[in-house]
Amino acid sequence: xxxxxxxxxxxxxxxxxxxxxxxxxxxxxxxxxxxxxxxxxxxxxxxxxxxxxxxxxxxxxxxxxxxxxxxxxxxxxxxxxxxxxxxxxxxxxxxxxxxxxxxxxxxxxxxxxxxxxxxxxxxxxxxxxxxxxx
Amino acid sequence: xxxxxxxxxxxxxxxxxxxxxxxxxxxxxxxxxxxxxxxxxxxxxxxxxxxxxxxxxxxxxxxxxxxxxxxxxxxxxxxxxxxxxxxxxxxxxxxxxxxxxxxxxxxxxxxxxxxxxxxxxxxxxxxxxxxxxxxxxxxxxxxxxxxxxxxxxxxxxxxxxxxxxxxxxxxxxxxxxxxxxxxxxxxxxxxxxxxxxxxxxxxxxxxxxxxxxxxxxxxxxxxxxxxxxxxxxxxxxxxxxxxxxxxxxxxxxxxxxxxxxxxxxxxxxxxxxxxxxxxxxxxxxxxxxxxxxxxxxxxxxxxxxxxxxxxxxxxxxxxxxxxxxxxxxxxxxxxxxxxxxxxxxxxxxxxxxxxxxxxxxxxxxxxxxxxxxxxxxxxxxxxxxxxxxxxxxxxxxxxxxxxxxxxxxxxxxxxxxxxxxxxxxxxxxxxxxxxxxxxxxxxxxxxxxxxxxxxxxxxxxx
Numbered sequence: 380x381x382x383x384x385x386x387x388x389x390x391x392x393x394x395x396x397x398x399x400x401x402x403x404x405x406x407x408x409x410x411x412x413x414x415x416x417x418x419x420x421x422x423x424x425x426x427x428x429x430x431x432x433x434x435x436x437x438x439x440x441x442x443x444x445x446x447x448x449x450x451x452x453x454x455x456x457x458x459x460x461x462x463x464x465x466x467x468x469x470x471x472x473x474x475x476x477x478x479x480x481x482x483x484x485x486x487x488x489x490x491x492x493x494x495x496x497x498x499x500x501x502x503x504x505x506x507x508x509x510x511x512x513x
Numbered sequence: 514x515x516x517x518x519x520x521x522x523x524x525x526x527x528x529x530x531x532x533x534x535x536x537x538x539x540x541x542x543x544x545x546x547x548x549x550x551x552x553x554x555x556x557x558x559x560x561x562x563x564x565x566x567x568x569x570x571x572x573x574x575x576x577x578x579x580x581x582x583x584x585x586x587x588x589x590x591x592x593x594x595x596x597x598x599x600x601x602x603x604x605x606x607x608x609x610x611x612x613x614x615x616x617x618x619x620x621x622x623x624x625x626x627x628x629x630x631x632x633x634x635x636x637x638x639x640x641x642x643x644x645x646x647x648x649x650x651x652x653x654x655x656x657x658x659x660x661x662x663x664x665x666x667x668x669x670x671x672x673x674x675x676x677x678x679x680x681x682x683x684x685x686x687x688x689x690x691x692x693x694x695x696x697x698x699x700x701x702x703x704x705x706x707x708x709x710x711x712x713x714x715x716x717x718x719x720x721x722x723x724x725x726x727x728x729x730x731x732x733x734x735x736x737x738x739x740x741x742x743x744x745x746x747x748x749x750x751x752x753x754x755x756x757x758x759x760x761x762x763x764x765x766x767x768x769x770x771x772x773x774x775x776x777x778x779x780x781x782x783x784x785x786x787x788x789x790x791x792x793x794x795x796x797x798x799x800x801x802x803x804x805x806x807x808x809x810x811x812x813x814x815x816x817x818x819x820x821x822x823x824x825x826x827x828x829x830x831x832x833x834x835x836x837x838x839x840x841x842x843x844x845x846x847x848x849x850x851x852x853x854x855x856x857x858x859x860x861x862x863x864x865x866x867x868x869x870x871x872x873x874x875x876x877x878x879x880x881x882x883x884x885x886x887x888x889x890x891x892x893x894x895x896x897x898x899x900x901x902x903x904x905x906x907x908x909x910x911x912x913x914x915x916x917x918x919x920x921x922x923x924x925x926x927x928x929x930x931x932x933x934x935x936x937x938x939x940x941x942x943x944x945x946x947x948x949x950x951x952x953x954x955x956x957x958x959x960x961x962x963x964x965x966x967x968x969x970x971x972x973x974x975x
Contacts, residue, residue: 399838421563422573469580487825511680
């Protein structure tokens, strides 16, 4: 059965995404450009238990103010340098990579909001590849 | 279960299984190739980095070790990991085979024995050794700095037929599957050829249980939500270190074979970035053409590769947030990139519960860390010598070469398969993939996986 993010989880993801990818000069905020419509498709093979935990975590984040989200994101980020193999730092490290993966996949990507009309993050970093298929 | 009994059933279609099925099928035997993933072709591979991760990898992307420190990448599709890897075709040196012989007690591990098998695989693939004119700027920065520092390097040999670089084709696009059928993946070099010669291939079928007996071996799994079973005179598991270990564990072999899941190694890889003042465009044309070939590096247990990655992956390497992260990403075209792959100790473990959920224990030993640090120091030297104005020292590391878990050896207390590739004590069950690697060779494993499969094919067809 396909995974499906709840509306609450999407609100949480946009808040987290705006911390990872804020409005910054040419760069749009994550919530402006994110390919939310692609999320279910991008998580189709995530194991159900992992997806449920992620969906719940994002839904909880939706209730937090920006300052708390920033603190959480920084805490997850710092866990990468923590040598401890305890359950909390291990979980933080996985959240750090899991959330960044989800956000970047719908930001530094072709899979963005089709309604967005500005310069996309891929255009801003000037990423272009040629495919000669014949 | 159908009444059909195959001569050979090969479970898994990557480097080991794809090539093995090809050679067995060529003999006229009745062969079935089973694959858990889908059958993508050159015109159906995902076209974006995000869709590639989501659709071609187990778990929908990267999987983590228990401590969340290391990421593992393994694919699920026809062709296996050979679809997304760079198809670098290196023979093992004597050092690698000697280390295998010491660890396993298997006396035929040697270049003298394997030479004929390497030769056959090399004849059946189209191989290309890069030349100076094919290097992009990332490669030229690497080689020029290595020359200044006295580090030895060499042009890489890759499985490819026609990558159209002369017409501006960018090979970074083939990390999600080659859309030209140029990259000599297991799909292109073996599976599609065998398919034309009548090989039966069933996809979307995940095997959970193997039941060997004295004359045949039955296997059971799930295909599109339905239970399925097959029977073969001989069954060969080729699901890779994680997949094969999982099938063996779920079939109850752990109690008989205590070494099951043990001796896991993965060549931990660390990528660092150097920012240049002029565009590097490391993502353009042939994006990986050279690597270190320094005897001192080999002795010290690491090698350097001149690599790069598309934007999402590069973003993942940089563990900073917000505007700082975006400002780095804006310099994507200015990034020079080098990776160190560590020849790690095989102290990892692949654990599997009754439901098939895997837990990967993969600590870095003190020796691994020493090798990593020496490699990273060499990378920093190269980046700075090449003129980088800043070096980004990423702390994220990952494993692509997943090896061990069902290692080969003479002692059934310390290994899972015997020197004839047979699971100890089981005449109808074999393993042919990187899970049988006794330890980490420190060399790209793809060619040797195929050569070992060729060796097994000659043995099975006697």
